[in-house]
Amino acid sequence: MRNGGPVCGPISTYSRVQLLHLLFEAGRGQIRSELTIGELCEATGLHANTVREHLQRLIEGGYVIPTIEHRTTRGRPRTLYRAATGAPGASSPVARDKAKAAARRGDLMRRMLPSAASALGREATYQLDALVEHLEESGFEPVVDDVRLTVDLSPCPHAAGSPDDRPMLCQVHLGLMQGVLTEAGGPLAAECVQAAADPAECTVRLTDRTGLTHGMA
Template sequence: MASAGPICGPISTYSRVQLLHLVQTRAQRTIGELCEATGLHANTVREHLQRLIEGGYVIAATEHRTTRGRPRTLYSAATGMADASSPIARDKVSAAARRGDLLRRVMPGATSDLGRDATYQLDALIEHLEESGFEPVVDDVQLTVDLSPCPHAAGRAEDRPMLCRVHLGLMQGVLTEAGGPISADAVRTSALPADCTVQLRLTEMSAA
């Protein structure tokens, strides 16, 4: 079995995974809320959030106040929706599509039968996963992404459900930002920690 690659990119630490989990489960979190939930110092939380913003995974907005007082900064997950879209994530999607088009010009066999929009979604998804330390193998017929061996396999078993939910949420955000018929449906369960396969799904309209 091939060895797992290094866990890299803006989500390379467990603390950042915790913060992502919190902003994915509820938007517009304050620094105080995130500190209380994680036990981290405010400066540490701010540093992690800045890295996540720079990666295109979190967006920050200034609180709208109707009373006196300094407005707070609110943090939410970048989901790719109109009201939660990151300009950095948009730039990443565009760059991935350009690189994908270049690859398909020199390797015609790399062209997918799923259509232009879905192909660009997969371009963006693959680059996101590679940035995160995975070695994705996409099956565009079965609509699966094999991420084995999972670089998180050596971590604590009790942490895996949250890790899987966070990564699935990030994948869905990338696919939504790219725009198209594919969504991230689920992480398939396996008895082996190193085995990881993500099931994708086409919308009913596109599948028809």
């Protein structure tokens, strides 16, 4: 059985999980998709300097995008923050560069080990390259089944955490995975975290939005 790796990356602390959860929720809103430092501080109870530090790490990782507020009145414009979901207007250049680099490394590995080639198409394969690197950076040891379209993350390194925090953690984790897949570009999407009786078990189901699977071009 695999040992759970250290918790690192964008969900390495509960505070970052909180911030990402708030930004993902704002992105689903009908009016605003961005939040200010003040709003994030009020919602989490964190000091402004702590929020800024976490946001800077998330920006550097390609998970959050800062923009400058457009003001029509006098006053210093504020910095607004949104989750990098890969959607139009919410695409991170850092995330795009990471996806391209993952694809290059994936191509190199497949040239050295032809047996590692996927039956999925080129775009979907590159999406999986980006997803696997993201998960490994976050302390997981992903096992991808490109036939069943699942990603096994057992044992979950967050299993020992509070059960009350798990729903939000899973939701944030799923949102991050979806953002990585969208930034990479292709037919695959992260659909859900499958229910499991054992908190150490974690399997994410993917979906192919084209309904097609084919060999590498």
